[in-house]
Amino acid sequence: MKKSYVRNGILFICLVLILSMVTGCTQPAQKPVDGNTNKNDVTTPDNNDTEQTSKISEKERVIKVMFGEHPNQPVKEFAPAQQEIFKKTNIKLDFEIVPSSNYEDKKKILLATNNLPDILKINKNDVNDYGKMGIFLPLMDYVNNDMVYFKEKWDSIPDLIKVTLDGELYGFPVIARNEAKNGFGPVIRVDLLEKHNIEAPETFDELIDVLAQLKEIYPDSSPWSMRSGTVKNIQKVAYMLGSGYGDNGIYYDYDVDGGRYVFGPATPEFKNVLSYLNKAYEAGVLDRDYAVATKQQWEEKLTSGKSFFFLDNSGFGLNYTNNLRKTDPDAKFQVLPILANQDGARRAIFYATTFTGEMYGVSAKVKDPDTVIKFIDWMYSEEGSNISNFGVEGETFELDANGEPQFIESYVKDFVDAQPAPYYAIYSDLGITKLNFSLWACNTMTQFQIEKLTGTWSDLYDEYWGIVGSDDAYVEPVMDPPLTSEEADRVKDILASMNTMLEQEYDKFIMGVKDISEYDAVIESAKDMGAAELEEIYNDALARLSN
Known part of the structure; x- marks a missing residue:
């Protein structure tokens, strides 16, 4: 929707500023790569053969975008995908890259000072905390009146309403x-396990016994290694052990009262999580550095033979097996069916397969927001998605008979021996997929194609996906309901003090500094600080959505 406040004088100033940004950019735009005109027109929703006759921006426009750089996928300046985007749209993306390990701290500073780039990666907590403060551009008017491709997705995915705040996006x-x-x-x-005639564990208790046997055989090992700190690791294991821990402790539990939100750390079931981790720690099988180990240190232990087990993104085991087999052809990491917990229950949650949990906010101070929104809408089109996930048509990918993008084998073959994996190297080379800037983003779709073209795919991969796909312990994730601004403010107030208190306690119980019986007092403190109110807010919000 065109905004009435955009007048000719302001538009002229904006254009001058934009032109100065383009000419002052650190890396000049490279010559566009020739390619076939894609069939998707940015002004029509249907996929006909109408040729695009105009670009999104009449003049070259620079848009600054900030997101975290994953260590496995370094971000290249003006990579081929960004060159192709520039060619198609006249929009040059200027990435402000922050190491993923520091991204949250950097983002918080920028949000607190309202000093944002044009677009930055955020999450729903940021929306709840800052949405009503005038930092982000309100988007629903644009969705309803100006957007085509995103509006199609908005209308076809009802759960997307859950990312709103007070009905605003x-x-x-x-x-x-x-x-x-x-x-x-x-x-x-x-x-x-096969080498030493050890049976694969079927329960969490059996797991500690198995790891203890491996520790005895390999005394210098740290059988179970972790990464990214205590809270992140509790999030990964808590649901399987009968409790749970969402982004801030609150999570949806299918098994409580037919399904409801629970603040995990304030429940007796959470004691089982801490008790189990303490048991692993006391048995010497949990890495003594579990609370401080980085991802790099974690991977070094797993790929050097120092560690034998992890509970994390299970797909990582495929890459680690490939690395280990360079020196040990028989090495094999493989996912186990979800283990039974102390109650005999097998519980796990799939990753989200529609909404990734990541969002991109637009600064309320962005110049010429109409053009920015038009560009973002194009990024949700097939053409925008193909480029931001596969690169340059005719050079790095082609469309098959069904119109689906397929990587070109001759391009992919150049990355057969790339580290840490061929697909990461290709993503980095092209500037593509969800770890770069893509709004309708691929992950496994592109990964599978590359692994099959490079010969990385093997029976190990078929076995892995077969185990995960047939395991009925997994359930679908539940996307948190939208809150009102008053609810969001109250949630923020409760969590700020309560999680500060809780996060100082977890390691004391895991390391045995405190006996688990003392956690009852922690539960009472959490209740006094608003744990029950927090649950009520989320369950009331979920009920509103269902009515």
Whole structure:
């Protein structure tokens, strides 16, 4: 929707500023790569053969975008996908890259000072915390009146209403494209189990016994390694152990009262999580550095033979097996069926296969927001998605008979020996997929194609996806309901003090500094600080959505 406040004088100033940004950019735009005109027109929703006759911006426009750089996928300046985007739209993306390990801290500073780039990666908590403060551009008017491709997705995915605040949209969700189902799972060196005639565990208690046997055989090992700190690791294991821990402790539990939101750390069931991790720690099988180990340190232990088990993104085991087999042809990490917990229950949650949990907010101070919104809408089109996930048509991908993008084998073959995996190297080379800037984003779709073209795909991969796909312990994730601004403010107030208190306690119980019986007092403190009110807010919000 065209905004009445955009007048000719302001538009002229904006254009001058934009032109100065383009000419002052650190890396000049490279010559566009020739390619076939895509059949998707940015002004029509149907996929006909109408040729695009105009670009999104009449003049070259620079848009600054900030997101975190994953260590496995370094971000190249003006990579081929961004060159192709520029060629198609006249929009040059200027990435402000922050290491993923520091991204949250950097983002919080920018949000607190309202000093944002044009577009930045956010999440729903940021919407709840800052949506009503005038930092982000309100988007629903644009969705309803100006957008074509995103509006189609908005109308076809009812759950997207859950990313709103008071009925307003403050961030564009990253929507997954043809995503396969997997999730956190227990992954172990099955070759070592076979070598030493150790039966694979079927319960969490058996797991500690198995890891203790491996520790005895390999005394210098740290059988179970973790990454990214205590809270992140509790999030991965808590649901399987009969409790749960969402982004801030609140999570949806299918098994409580037919399904409801629970604040995990304030329940007796959470004691089982801490008790189990303490048991693993006392048995010497949990890495002594579990609370501080980085992703790099974690991977070094798993790929050097120092560690034999992890409970994390189970697909990582495929890459680690490939790395190990360079020196040990028999090495094999493989996911186990979800283990039974102390109550005999097998519980796990798939990753989201539609909404990734990531969003991109637009600064309320952005110049010429109409053009920015038009560009974002194009990014949700097939043409925008193909480029931002496969690169340049005719050079790195082609469309098959069904109109689906397929990587070109001759391009992919150049990355057969690339590290840490061929698909990461290709993503980095092209500037593509969800770890770069893509709004209708691929992950497993592109990964599978590359692995099959490079010969990385093997029976191990078929076995892995077969195990995950047939395991009935997994359930679909529940997307949190939208809150009112008053509810969001109250949630923020409760969590700020309560999680500060809780996060100081977890390691004391895991390391045995405190006996687990003392956690009852922690539960009472959490209740006094608003845990029950927090649950009520989320369950009331969910009930509103159902009415």
